Amino acid sequence: MTTRSDPVPRTVPPGMADGSSGGTVPARRRRRQGGERSMVWLYVSTLVLGIGLWWLASALGDNALAPTPMEVVAAFGEGVRDGWLLDHTLASLGRVLVGFVLGVALAILAGFLMGWYRLGRGLLEPWVQFFRTVPPLALIPLVIVFLGIGESAKVFVIFLAAFLSCVIATFQGVRNVDLTYLNAARVLGAKDGTIFLRVVIPASMPYIFVGMRVALGSAWATLVAAELLAAPTGLGRMMQAAQQFLQTDRIVVGILMIGALGFLMDRLLLVAERRLTSWQEVR
Structure with missing residues (x-):
């Protein structure tokens, strides 16, 4: 009777090396990072739009103050x-x-x-x-x-x-x-x-x-x-x-x-x- 000292090799599915299942966690992380980048661009865009509207209102308005x-x-x-x-x-x-x-x-x-x-x-x-x-x-x-x-x-x-x-x-x-x-x-x-x-x-x-x-x-x-x-x-x-x-x-x-x-x-x-x-x- 022989004993195996080394563990039985396992086949690790792609995307599970980091402990996730089926690659869903990396995919979710990528989606979250993409969503955060899009939110940054939305923040910048609405800031520029707000300043532009402010500038336009101050240029067209007649209030000196x-x-x-x-x-x-x-x-x-x-x-x-x-x-x-x-x-x-x-x-x-x-x-x-x-x-x-x-x-x-x-x-x-x-x-x-x-x-x-x-x-x-x-x-x-x-x-x-x-x-x-x-x-x-x-x-x-x-x-x-x-x-x-x-x-x-x-x-x-x-x-x-x-x-x-x-x-x-x-x-x-x-x-x-x-x-x-x-x-x-x-x-x-x-x-x-x-x-x-x-x-x-x-x-x-x-x-x-x-x-x-x-x-x-x-x-x-x-x-x-x-x-x-x-x-x-x-x-x-x-x-x-x-x-x-x-x-x-x-x-x-x-x-x-x-x-x-x-x-x-x-x-x-x-x-x-x-x-x-x-x-x-x-x-």
């Missing part, structure tokens, strides 16, 4: 050269980042408590639903009374907008975890803590990232109003000062900076989402 694209570019160059645009941008970006990070962190914690524990839902959900119907800007007078007009007041308004935008998405993510996953984990002997860490949190990540993206938009949308609280610097303060002197080109520069920074941060969240939810099938 409407800035042309070249005037906005000149104002942007002046702000970069003199340094005031960088100062205002860094001040606003710092406020948004602090308020957004604090709001999202607390929202994820509260959403998990509400979704996983019945007691947490009973204690937190009425307050969350109540304050969701109250715009954060409506609380500015009360915030001024209690926190004054310093940095803490501005950050708190942004924090509240981010928190209320993200907490419900996290809560729904926990509530919508497929019961099949939970029951399968319990059958395999997993405890509640393990189920929460290994099943509930990963399954809730798509919802959490949706909430984070909405919270990011709410944070930037609240920024201008928050910076009206006697802020010495910030894009909102810059736009308010420009409005007093009818400097519409600077106002447009502020709008474009807020939009560009918000878009860039949203793209970064999308990249993080793809890395952390790569298991999810998407169209």
Whole structure:
């Protein structure tokens, strides 16, 4: 009786050397890469089209206060050269980042408590639903009374907008975890803590990232109003000062900076989402 020390050779079908089945994964990857390239071209095309329509409207319009694209570019160059645009941008970006990070962190914690524990839902959900119907800007007078007009007041308004935008998405993510996953984990002997860490949190990540993206938009949308609280610097303060002197080109520069920074941060969240939810099938 002889024994074979080397494994029996196997024939590997084409396209399966990387562990895929039937070459479908490489094909899917190629389609995804082609779709991403086409989206980049669509982004560039719509950007060029928008600038062209803006240029045409400013050329045909009779409003002397409407800035042309070249005037906005000149104002942007002046702000970069003199340094005031960088100062205002860094001040606003710092406020948004602090308020957004604090709001999202607390929202994820509260959403998990509400979704996983019945007691947490009973204690937190009425307050969350109540304050969701109250715009954060409506609380500015009360915030001024209690926190004054310093940095803490501005950050708190942004924090509240981010928190209320993200907490419900996290809560729904926990509530919508497929019961099949939970029951399968319990059958395999997993405890509640393990189920929460290994099943509930990963399954809730798509919802959490949706909430984070909405919270990011709410944070930037609240920024201008928050910076009206006697802020010495910030894009909102810059736009308010420009409005007093009818400097519409600077106002447009502020709008474009807020939009560009918000878009860039949203793209970064999308990249993080793809890395952390790569298991999810998407169209």
